[in-house]
Amino acid sequence: MTISDARKHRLEGLFRAFSIVADGTYVYVCDMINNYSKWSKSAVDYFGLPDEYMEDAGKIWGEHVHPDDKASYDESINELFSGKSSSHDMQYRALGRDGNYVMCTCRGVILYNEDHVPEYFCGAIRNHGLYGHVNGLTGLRNKYGFFEDLKVAISKEQGFVVSALSLTHFSAINTVYGYEFGNLVVQKFARKLVEVIGNRGLIYRLDGVKFGIISDILSIDELKSYYERIRKMLNDGFVVDNRAVSLQTSAGALEVDHFPVSDKVVYSCLVYSVGNSKRYRQGDMEVFDNKVSGENIEKLDKLEAIRNSVANDYEGFCLYYQPVIDAETEKLKGAEALIRWRNDKFGLVFPNDFIPVLENDTIFPALGEWILIQAMTDAKRFIAKYPDFVININLSYVQLKRTDFVETVCRILAETGFPTRNLCFELTERCRFIDKEILYSTLTTFRDMGIRIALDDFGTGFASIDILKYIPFDTIKIERVFVKDITFNEKEKKLLGFFTGVAAIYGSDVCVEGVEDEVIRDIVKKYHVDSLQGYFYSKAIAFEDFNAKYIDV
Numbered sequence: 001m002t003i004s005d006a007r008k009h010r011l012e013g014l015f016r017a018f019s020i021v022a023d024g025t026y027v028y029v030c031d032m033i034n035n036y037s038k039w040s041k042s043a044v045d046y047f048g049l050p051d052e053y054m055e056d057a058g059k060i061w062g063e064h065v066h067p068d069d070k071a072s073y074d075e076s077i078n079e080l081f082s083g084k085s086s087s088h089d090m091q092y093r094a095l096g097r098d099g100n101y102v103m104c105t106c107r108g109v110i111l112y113n114e115d116h117v118p119e120y121f122c123g124a125i126r127n128h129g130l131y132g133h134v135n136g137l138t139g140l141r142n143k144y145g146f147f148e149d150l151k152v153a154i155s156k157e158q159g160f161v162v163s164a165l166s167l168t169h170f171s172a173i174n175t176v177y178g179y180e181f182g183n184l185v186v187q188k189f190a191r192k193l194v195e196v197i198g199n200r201g202l203i204y205r206l207d208g209v210k211f212g213i214i215s216d217i218l219s220i221d222e223l224k225s226y227y228e229r230i231r232k233m234l235n236d237g238f239v240v241d242n243r244a245v246s247l248q249t250s251a252g253a254l255e256v257d258h259f260p261v262s263d264k265v266v267y268s269c270l271v272y273s274v275g276n277s278k279r280y281r282q283g284d285m286e287v288f289d290n291k292v293s294g295e296n297i298e299k300l301d302k303l304e305a306i307r308n309s310v311a312n313d314y315e316g317f318c319l320y321y322q323p324v325i326d327a328e329t330e331k332l333k334g335a336e337a338l339i340r341w342r343n344d345k346f347g348l349v350f351p352n353d354f355i356p357v358l359e360n361d362t363i364f365p366a367l368g369e370w371i372l373i374q375a376m377t378d379a380k381r382f383i384a385k386y387p388d389f390v391i392n393i394n395l396s397y398v399q400l401k402r403t404d405f406v407e408t409v410c411r412i413l414a415e416t417g418f419p420t421r422n423l424c425f426e427l428t429e430r431c432r433f434i435d436k437e438i439l440y441s442t443l444t445t446f447r448d449m450g451i452r453i454a455l456d457d458f459g460t461g462f463a464s465i466d467i468l469k470y471i472p473f474d475t476i477k478i479e480r481v482f483v484k485d486i487t488f489n490e491k492e493k494k495l496l497g498f499f500t501g502v503a504a505i506y507g508s509d510v511c512v513e514g515v516e517d518e519v520i521r522d523i524v525k526k527y528h529v530d531s532l533q534g535y536f537y538s539k540a541i542a543f544e545d546f547n548a549k550y551i552d553v
Contacts, residue, residue, distance in 0.1 A: 090199035102129030480514020
């Protein structure tokens with residue numbers, strides 16, 4: 001086909017323009033009316049293409065696309081030239097001159113003439129085999145590439161969906177078949193992900209057996225539908241090297257349609273959702289709810305503001321204190337430190353609205369340290385009046401998983417001069433997912449230092465009784481749900497008796513939460529209970545109010 005000098009001249013101009021802004025990629029520009037293209041010479045050299053100028057370049061390039069990826073590639077090209085699509089954004093493997101396939105990301109857009117007829121198709125191809133941020137095992141962009149592309153998607157402020165999915169119980173495959181076979185499984189699963197998603201999104205290999213998806217084409221419902229296709233594929237039989245492999249997945253997703261927001265907050269929400277999918281939804285995709293029920297406030301907006309506060313010298317954060325009362329004397333015995341955050345837009349925000357998500361953020365260890373320092377600093381004033389006063393501080397599973405956490409606590413104790421005998425660490429439910437040996441070693445070290453250990457929310461969640469067999473707790477805290485109806489519910493009375501009996505077997509004190517009125521207090525005190533918490537005595541109150549009520553009197 002002959003192309004006029006005028007159109008070839010315009011083709012050259014567009015090519016130069018795109019080359020200026022397409023750093024580190026192969027540029028292509030196609031005259032769609034004549035199906036005549038110009039490609040970067042570096043692409044011609046690397047992939048062994050006929051020439052920089054090609055007729056029917058889409059077909060020629062398609063011969064370099066891996067057979068397993070070609071159906072998706074052909075579908076995307078056909079949609080472009082048939083007018084069904086105005087852009088192209090996909091990943092596939094392409095065959096190089098050396099006979100090896102490399103993972104490529106190809107993005108392009110159609111330029112229309114004044115009559116809105118498709119005239120030019122312009123874009124760029126990134127060869128991930130030449131650049132960083134590529135996972136060597138799968139050829140996919142890695143976690144760093146994921147964050148790089150996530151930032152770009154956010155900067156466009158056009159709305160997109162993002163997902164993370166994880167292969168669960170994968171360690172059993174490595175144990176039974178070995179790591180080499182496990183790598184083959186990961187490779188094949190990655191390829192199947194690319195096949196299923198096709199040109200509808202970009203795929204990434206994140207940490208270990210966790211994968212990411214970013215798409216500005218799919219809706220959340222469509223993303224869930226594709227995820228179910230992936231699960232069905234695994235259930236129908238996943239064969240690797242002539243071995244049938246049983247694979248299970250968990251997944252989280254988020255629709256990002258509110259800006260500005262940081263990539264770190266988006267990722268924290270994803271990790272939180274994947275965890276909920278695994279623990280509570282049997283692998284069904286957990287979609288992060290970005291709306292606060294009944295209020296026109298974006299959760300991402302709130303989380304972004306809270307996250308920024310950590311970096312801004314913890315502006316807006318404060319600790320509230322709920323008194324712990326001696327069950328026999330009904331005198332002040334200690335207090336539980338509870339974090340709050342406040343600003344003009346969102347008001348007072350409680351920890352359940354941000355801690356579960358921020359636990360997955362890189363900034364959380366810093367916030368955890370701030371809580372420890374602030375609680376110990378405040379409590380020094382309390383123990384000046386009450387020498388036996390014990391401050392209770394909740395620990396996150398993220399803190400306990402850190403190898404340097406014991407050193408961190410020792411450093412803070414030295415900096416604040418806080419006595420260990422006046423300190424109690426409370427384990428929240430999620431701490432029970434930590435490896436038992438690690439948990440035992442860390443908590444035993446703390447107890448040897450003189451720090452008390454409490455098990456929070458006893459009777460709820462997972463294996464509360466089982467954990468008592470291998471972790472020595474000084475105190476067991478009975479959750480309020482077990483006493484809120486105790487005035488007329490005989491089963492709750494029997495449960496309280498059972499719980500206190502279990503605590504006695506393991507030599508642990510008992511603290512009952514949720515003591516809301518005098519009647520509940522009187523019933524609870526008939527059992528072997530050491531301390532009480534609840535609104536009957538006081539809700540959690542600010543440091544100044546706690547001082548006014550208990551210290552400066």
